[in-house]
Amino acid sequence: MSTKEIAGKAIEFDADGYMADYKQWDQQVAEALASDIGITLTDAHWKVINFCRTDYEAQGDAPTLRRITTVGGVPTKDLYQLFPKGPAKKVAYVAGLKKPSGCI
Amino acid sequence: MKKLLILGAGTAGTMIANKLSHVLSRDEWKITLVDQNETHYYQPGFLFIPFGIYGENDVIKPKRDFIPSGVDMIVSEIELIEPEHNRVRIAKDNRHLQYDYLIIATGTHPRPEETPGLTDASWRKNIHDFYTFDGAVALTKHLRTWQGGKLVVSIMELPYKCPVAPLEFIFLADWYFHEKGMRDKVELTLATPLPGAFTKPRAGQLLGNILEEKNIKIVPEFYTERVDSEQNVLHSYDEQEVPYDLLVVVPVNKGADVIGRSGLGDELNHVPVDKHTFLHAEYDNIFALGDAAGLPTSKAGSVAHFAAEVFVENFLRYIDGQEMTEQFDGHANCFIESGFGKGILIDFNYDVEPLPGKFPLPGIGPFSLLQESEMNHWGKMMFRWMYWNILLKGKEMPITAQMSMAGKWS
Ligand SMILES: Cc1cc2nc3c(=O)[nH]c(=O)nc-3n(C[C@H](O)[C@H](O)[C@H](O)COP(=O)(O)OP(=O)(O)OC[C@H]3O[C@@H](n4cnc5c(N)ncnc54)[C@H](O)[C@@H]3O)c2cc1C
Numbered sequence: 001m002s003t004k005e006i007a008g009k010a011i012e013f014d015a016d017g018y019m020a021d022y023k024q025w026d027q028q029v030a031e032a033l034a035s036d037i038g039i040t041l042t043d044a045h046w047k048v049i050n051f052c053r054t055d056y057e058a059q060g061d062a063p064t065l066r067r068i069t070t071v072g073g074v075p076t077k078d079l080y081q082l083f084p085k086g087p088a089k090k091v092a093y094v095a096g097l098k099k100p101s102g103c104i
Numbered sequence: 105m106k107k108l109l110i111l112g113a114g115t116a117g118t119m120i121a122n123k124l125s126h127v128l129s130r131d132e133w134k135i136t137l138v139d140q141n142e143t144h145y146y147q148p149g150f151l152f153i154p155f156g157i158y159g160e161n162d163v164i165k166p167k168r169d170f171i172p173s174g175v176d177m178i179v180s181e182i183e184l185i186e187p188e189h190n191r192v193r194i195a196k197d198n199r200h201l202q203y204d205y206l207i208i209a210t211g212t213h214p215r216p217e218e219t220p221g222l223t224d225a226s227w228r229k230n231i232h233d234f235y236t237f238d239g240a241v242a243l244t245k246h247l248r249t250w251q252g253g254k255l256v257v258s259i260m261e262l263p264y265k266c267p268v269a270p271l272e273f274i275f276l277a278d279w280y281f282h283e284k285g286m287r288d289k290v291e292l293t294l295a296t297p298l299p300g301a302f303t304k305p306r307a308g309q310l311l312g313n314i315l316e317e318k319n320i321k322i323v324p325e326f327y328t329e330r331v332d333s334e335q336n337v338l339h340s341y342d343e344q345e346v347p348y349d350l351l352v353v354v355p356v357n358k359g360a361d362v363i364g365r366s367g368l369g370d371e372l373n374h375v376p377v378d379k380h381t382f383l384h385a386e387y388d389n390i391f392a393l394g395d396a397a398g399l400p401t402s403k404a405g406s407v408a409h410f411a412a413e414v415f416v417e418n419f420l421r422y423i424d425g426q427e428m429t430e431q432f433d434g435h436a437n438c439f440i441e442s443g444f445g446k447g448i449l450i451d452f453n454y455d456v457e458p459l460p461g462k463f464p465l466p467g468i469g470p471f472s473l474l475q476e477s478e479m480n481h482w483g484k485m486m487f488r489w490m491y492w493n494i495l496l497k498g499k500e501m502p503i504t505a506q507m508s509m510a511g512k513w514s
Contacts, residue, residue, distance in 0.1 A: 059376075061400075065327065066261065070371040077329070080341045086325055101400050 007032040016099040018092060022056065025096030034094045041094075045082050048074055049095045062092040062100040105134050106423075109192060109203035111182055112360075113139035115147075115496070116394025116408040117209035118170050122498030123416045125172040135174070136201060138194055140181040142167055145237055146491055147265075148405065151272055151441070153240035154247055155280045162488070163237065170496045182210070185366035187387045205389050205423070208368070208375055210360040212265055212395040212403055214239075218356035219260050221331035231333060231351045234273060235265075243352065247280070252289030253349030258338060259296050260328050261356040261372075265395050265403035268450075270294065270354050271301060271311060272441040278318045279443035292319070295326040295338060295346050304457035307450055310474055314442060357403075359396050374398035379454070380431040382415055391415065401434035401454060409495055410435040413505040435507040437463075439484035447480035449473050453507040464503050466511030473512065 001020060002013050007028035012020040019025060019033075030049060034041050041049075051072035055063045065088045069076045076087075083090035088100050108124065110117045121137050128135065149163035171177045180196030185206070192201045214235040216222045222231060232246060233239040257274045274294050281287040294301075294315065301311035301322060315322055329341045331351070338346040359373030368375055368384075375392035376385045379399050384390040392398075393415060394408040401407055411432055418428035434454030441447050449471045450458035460474040470479050494501060 064262065067371050076327075076341050085342060 014098070018099045019096040022053070022096045022098075025053075029096065030094050033096070037090060037093065039083065039090070039094070042082075044078070045094075048072065048079065048082060048091055052091050052095045052097060056095070056097050062088070062095075062097040064088055064100060106132060106204045107202055108133055108135045108205050108207070109201055110135065110137045110207045110209060111185070111192065112209035112211055112394070112396065113137045113167050113171065113177065114144070114209060114211050114394065115405045115491075116211075116396075116412060117207070118144070118167070118496050119409060119412045119498050120207060120209065120393065120415065121175050122170070122172050122496070123412060124419070125175050126498070127416065127420060130174055134176065136176045136178065137171065138178045138180055138182055138192070138201070139167060140179065142179055144170060144496075146488060147235075148491070149488060150234050150237065150240040151269055151276070154234055154243040154273075155276050156244065157276075160237075160241060165492065182360070182362050183365075185362065185368060187366070187368065187390060190389065203389075205419075206391070208363070208390065208392040208396050209394045210363065210396045212357045212359050212372075212374065214355040215358045216353070216355040218358070219328060219331060219353075221333050222260075222353065222355065224331075224333045226333035226336075230336070230349065231331065231353065233353055233355055235269075235354060235357075246350070250350060252281075252286050254291045254293065254347060255350045255352065256293045256295055256338065256346055256348035257352045257354075258294070258326070258328060258346070259298075259354045262297055263372075263403060264354050264357040266438075267302070267402050267404075268438050268440045270296070271315075273352065274320055275314070275318065275443040276441055278320060282444075291321070293321040293323060293346065293348075295323040295328070295340075297325065297327045299324050304452065306460075307452075307458040307474060310448070311440075314476070318443070357395075363396065370398055372398075379434065381418055381428045382411065382432070383428070391419075399434065402436040402438065404436055404438060405491070405495070406437045407435065409501065410437075410505045412498070433506050435505060437503065439480060439487060441481065441484055442476050445481050446476045446478055447482075447484050448476050449480045449483060451507060451512075456507060456509070459512040461512035463511060 003010050011024050014020045052063055068074055079087040092100050110121055144165050144167045146163040149158045152158035180194040183195055184193040190203055228242045232243040234243055257270050259270055281290045300308040302308040326340050329339050331338055336348055359369050363369040364373040375396055376398045377392045382391045382393050393411050395403040414430045414432040417430045422428050437451045439447050439449050452458045458474050462469040463471045463473050471483050
């Protein structure tokens, strides 16, 4: 656990470097986290972020790429353009969610 | 009479039918098992077929040999599960089977047609899989006469069953080409969507080192978009390219179509269940076990075995109206063949990553955790005997269902 100041708020991060409590998140935090990894958020980004947060609340897990594509309706190719190199992890990071549990 | 219906007589369904038939009263319970296939395949053995280590007969036996007396086995395709009506429609005679409790154990299966280009003209020519019996047999023939070049092993989607199998395949390929005196003519590459050889850090590092020692290249974070089977190139979504001469894939793994059709699955037709009790999220008389279940642990026979032990204890309480007190911890235990007669053993659960140590007897072994040894290789070879004679028949194994920290060094 570590605490960093993001958009004027003291935000806690877990050992993986993802937000420890997704409830601390808001729009400004998302923008700051995105710019941290070199992304400027557009409407297309927000559509993905909002889907991921809603899905996280329902499922308790950050969605996989396939899930964002099949359930959220955003083509995988677009996800790679919006969040280059590792979109599932990057969206989760910006959306204030835990690192996707991936698969063992 | 109460009716218990088990869908799928693979590893999980067969084990559970055996265990429950011993403990449920025959006067009170009717147990029915449905599977479309009369043959039981020892899937872990598919890995060894392409290299001539196992033959076809080592991995097949009739399912009937493992069905306990008193259990009614129906050979038929399952067409639809209707949870609102507590019944299942099967193809044979268009029958409906009623149930009081339903256990879904229909597994997860390779679906090469999900990846564009994969099943075009080159499928089973210079593109192969070893996740099916037919695939493993076809690959055996191909390898026998292959002259060398770029051999690429690639994983199409996560999760897939037996997460270590592609690594084992590439380790065994390295050994096989050495033995044939042509290792210098073969370039070995593993293209994987994972960030490294394995997700868990310590095992990932060890396995990564072994890949390096064996001169096997790894392309991590490679998420395949399509296969160009004319140019022989794999393309990822982020426009990386990996050329191949021979491509061996782990296709997308999906749960049975009947799960999706019945509205019981997630986007890959895996059934969402409680990760400690396997009870379905919506229906209180449906459980899913084995690869069919959407659990955050490996899809593996060993997991199904540990899960079945926990499940049976709980189920006996549950049908008596009591709370399910046993909690499955995600325990997985996998032998990893590393070639040249050696193997590695990993033991882990939802919370604890694979650690070094001795297993199953602390300090003694005979198996070494997270370390290469010849004994571990024999463990893997013995596993086939254990599978047919102990595991499937639902007999006790000398390993506890819950993972133990004894003997592990952290
Ligand atoms: C190459 C390879 C290597 C492996 N190595 C290992 C290993 O070393 N160790 C390990 O622990 N595990 C290993 N595994 C994984 C292991 O084989 C599986 O995890 C295990 O078999 C899962 O059991 P299951 O009962 O859930 O599914 P399965 O055994 O696949 O059984 C599912 C059953 O459901 C039936 N079915 C499905 N749909 C329908 C339908 N619609 N109608 C009727 N019947 C249906 C099928 O016919 C099948 O019999 C390996 C797997 C592969 C492919």
